Amino acid sequence: MGGFSIWHILIFAVILLLLFGGNRFSAMMGDVAKGLKSFKQGMQDDDEKKADTRQLPPQQPIDVTPRPTEPVTPPPPTSDDTNR
Secondary structure: OOOOOHHHHHHHHHHHHHHHOHHHHHHHHHHHHHHHHHHHHHHHHHHHHHHHHHOOOOOOOOOOOOOOOOOOOOOOOOOOHHHO
16 A cells, blocks of 8 residues: 555556657656766766775875974963062
């Protein structure tokens, strides 16, 4: 009771053919097919672009040698009497 049977689909198709006529209905289905074809072609183009961007260009090596750092000196004490 929850779904369409083959009879429901056939009756719906006959009503569509009566409303739109054979030529107009086939023209609409041709337009739908062209749209699907261009959509698939666009998806393939996107996949090719992603494959091209995955290849990283050669990079310069990263310098990881340690550099000498200056010793950190604490700030001079303040002459504030509240700290004592």
